[in-house]
Amino acid sequence: MSEESRLREEICRYGRSIFERGLTFGSSGNISVMLEDGWLMTPTNASLGSLDPARLSKLDLEGRHVGGDKPTKETFLHQGMYRRRSNARAVVHLHSTHSVAVSVLDDIDPEDVIPPLTAYYVMRVGKLPLVPYYRPGDPALGPAVEALADRHRAVLLANHGPVVAGTSLDAAVYATEELEETAKLHLMLQGRRTRPLTPEQVADLRAHFPD
Numbered sequence: 001m002s003e004e005s006r007l008r009e010e011i012c013r014y015g016r017s018i019f020e021r022g023l024t025f026g027s028s029g030n031i032s033v034m035l036e037d038g039w040l041m042t043p044t045n046a047s048l049g050s051l052d053p054a055r056l057s058k059l060d061l062e063g064r065h066v067g068g069d070k071p072t073k074e075t076f077l078h079q080g081m082y083r084r085r086s087n088a089r090a091v092v093h094l095h096s097t098h099s100v101a102v103s104v105l106d107d108i109d110p111e112d113v114i115p116p117l118t119a120y121y122v123m124r125v126g127k128l129p130l131v132p133y134y135r136p137g138d139p140a141l142g143p144a145v146e147a148l149a150d151r152h153r154a155v156l157l158a159n160h161g162p163v164v165a166g167t168s169l170d171a172a173v174y175a176t177e178e179l180e181e182t183a184k185l186h187l188m189l190q191g192r193r194t195r196p197l198t199p200e201q202v203a204d205l206r207a208h209f210p211d
């Protein structure tokens with residue numbers, strides 16, 4: 001099996017798993033992976049639960065649609081991540097409930113929306129900035145994400161959901177899951193006194209688990 005065929009299968013397998021676990025709904029969310037000669041993207045208005053490997057959208061290195069169904073309207077968003085993160089090989093965007101809930105809280109720090117509650121959150125996600133609200137598919141999302149992507153592998157779109165880059169599709173999915181679970185913990189702990197990791201503990205994790 002070619003590398004491209006393997007990645008096509010992998011996108012569909014992860015899409016189904018994400019959908020079946022309720023991590024995104026309806027036709028929301030999109031996934032992309034980088035190829036040697038361009039990108040594979042999930043088609044617009046497709047449910048991640050029932051993707052067809054043969055119908056995934058293919059874009060060439062210039063971002064032109066060269067195969068499969070029409071690509072996600074968030075293509076700009078994915079491209080913004082790839083432009084700034086030279087080691088990114090996959091990008092996942094979901095409407096995962098707890099992450100979306102955090103994205104609508106009024107009193108969050110837009111530079112770092114979730115405290116470093118656990119080691120795995122720091123290792124897989126790091127510091128999570130909030131991208132101001134834009135309409136889904138707005139081309140302005142590209143530059144807005146690009147402005148943050150060199151310093152952050154994950155960003156949270158206000159009133160919308162997370163966008164996470166990874167050095168592989170596995171890495172991008174695992175980080176998105178870690179973000180969702182930590183958003184859930186963060187919400188569960190509202191009103192309770194907590195002990196997030198200290199700056200020293202965070203620095204130690206970053207030194208041992210770089211991007």
Ligand SMILES: O=C(CO)COP(=O)(O)O
Pocket residue numbers: 027028029030042043044045046071072073074093136137
């Ligand atoms: O999540 C989505 C928009 O933000 C889904 O859009 P697409 O169906 O175009 O991928």
Ligand SMILES: [Zn+2]
Pocket residue numbers: 028029093094095136160161
């Ligand atoms: Zn979306």
